[in-house]
Amino acid sequence: MKYILMKQFGLAQRQEGNMGTWAPEDIKANNDFLRTFHKDLTEAGELVESHGLGGPETMKLVQAKKDGTYDLTDGPFPEAKEFLAGFWIVDVDGAERAYEIASRLSSLPARGRKPANVPIVVRPVMEDRGNEY
Secondary structure, eight states: OOEEEEEEEEEOOOOOOOOSSHHHHHHHHHHHHHHHHHHHHHHHTTTEEEEOOGGGGEEEEEEOOSOOOOEEEHHHHHHSSSSEEEEEEEEEESSHHHHHHHHHHHHHBGGGGGGGGOOEEEEEEOOOTTTTO
């Protein structure tokens, strides 16, 4: 079964000290963790896809209007407390394995190489069932 693991990141955390303000060894530890994490999931045949996403300042909110045009609002959005920083799609035997992977991802190293313990949202991916949804 496929699950999406979504790494949430608090806007307040980003404002207090994003990765651009980290010491080089902290950035290296974080990147090394992610490389190993991806390698392990790939070798286990569990990684389907993953991507980091641009920061909240790159977000746009698009909403269709009745006349076929759209409204565009620039982010970050003040009402938002968190933003999606990246996602992984895994194909595993069940939810428990997805939770184990998410827990490992949650503990990736942050500033000072301490575990970040960031929230990871886990949701099943709906399989294509033709016109049935």
